[in-house]
Amino acid sequence: MMDRVLFTKGHGTGNDFVILDDHDGALDLTPSLVAALCDRHRGIGADGVLRVVRSAKHPDGAGYAAEAEWFMDYWNADGTIAEMCGNGVRVFSRYLLTHDLAAAGPAGLPVATRSGVVRAVFEGDLISVHMRTPEVYAASTATIGPLTFPGIAVNCGNPHLVAGLHDGVRLDRIDLHVAPGYDPGVFPEGVNVEFTTPGEPVEGTDRHVHMRVYERGSAETLSCGSGALAVGAVALREAGLTEGRVAVDLPGGRLLVTADGDGRWWLAGPAVLVATGEVDVAALS
Numbered sequence: 548m549m550d551r552v553l554f555t556k557g558h559g560t561g562n563d564f565v566i567l568d569d570h571d572g573a574l575d576l577t578p579s580l581v582a583a584l585c586d587r588h589r590g591i592g593a594d595g596v597l598r599v600v601r602s603a604k605h606p607d608g609a610g611y612a613a614e615a616e617w618f619m620d621y622w623n624a625d626g627t628i629a630e631m632c633g634n635g636v637r638v639f640s641r642y643l644l645t646h647d648l649a650a651a652g653p654a655g656l657p658v659a660t661r662s663g664v665v666r667a668v669f670e671g672d673l674i675s676v677h678m679r680t681p682e683v684y685a686a687s688t689a690t691i692g693p694l695t696f697p698g699i700a701v702n703c704g705n706p707h708l709v710a711g712l713h714d715g716v717r718l719d720r721i722d723l724h725v726a727p728g729y730d731p732g733v734f735p736e737g738v739n740v741e742f743t744t745p746g747e748p749v750e751g752t753d754r755h756v757h758m759r760v761y762e763r764g765s766a767e768t769l770s771c772g773s774g775a776l777a778v779g780a781v782a783l784r785e786a787g788l789t790e791g792r793v794a795v796d797l798p799g800g801r802l803l804v805t806a807d808g809d810g811r812w813w814l815a816g817p818a819v820l821v822a823t824g825e826v827d828v829a830a831l832s
């Protein structure tokens with residue numbers, strides 16, 4: 548174990564990450580180290596950790612090494628790993644570009660994740676990521692205290708449950724300090740739960756949705772990219788559209804979800820690197 552580790556801090560619409568540069572996978576990253584780094588009082592504080600490692604050097608990335616040099620080793624704040632992180636991919640891509648570790652070619656910058664290779668395209672301040680196609684697959688329910696909300700299960704590589712609020716229940720009033728209830732029969736690996744209400748029309752989009760999210764492994768976050776993708780997929784489906792654009796407003800800002808005419812799904816939003824530093828690993832534990 549190294550005593551001191553360099554880190555960068557970044558976020559995408561307020562979904563924040565500690566980024567660890569570990570090209571050859573030398574760092575002994577454990578669930579307890581991740582949880583300590585993400586601790587907002589005793590550590591750096593973040594919703595998750597992104598380890599920047601060569602695909603060839605990580606067991607979960609090796610299969611993608613021919614297609615993507617870099618593997619996003621994503622960890623939730625509680626030290627669990629997840630298959631996908633939509634905001635993380637943008638922040639990870641921003642990091643690769645900023646540090647000259649990769650170039651933004653015309654086909655986009657490939658990033659390997661546990662649910663396959665995605666591609667990031669840089670458009671000024673925004674980064675647009677060609678995500679895997681979200682799969683809307685089952686009806687289910689989410690509960691908050693005594694309230695039950697009908698929802699739809701969506702697989703974005705990681706699991707999501709998109710639940711619309713009843714009339715009269717305000718999005719800004721629901722209590723997400725505790726985890727919403729869900730059916731473990733539908734989600735044996737746990738689930739990220741998105742609560743939604745429709746928004747006013749937004750120019751240039753087909754649908755507008757407000758959402759809050761309770762993330763598996765990270766509790767309520769200001770934003771969840773894969774959650775926005777799931778919400779966008781449900782919004783277009785409910786509108787009877789197979790292509791179109793959805794503006795998804797989260798507490799941390801706006802993400803755009805687009806299903807294009809070629810059947811590809813895109814997630815677009817900002818990604819910012821805000822700090823670098825050195826952490827004393829012994830002091831953390």
Ligand SMILES: N[C@@H](CCC[C@H](N)C(=O)O)C(=O)O
Pocket residue numbers: 562623628629630631632633634635705706739762763764765768770771772773774
């Ligand atoms: N915030 C992320 C999702 C991170 C993973 C999630 N908590 C899970 O366990 O599946 C995003 O932007 O997609």
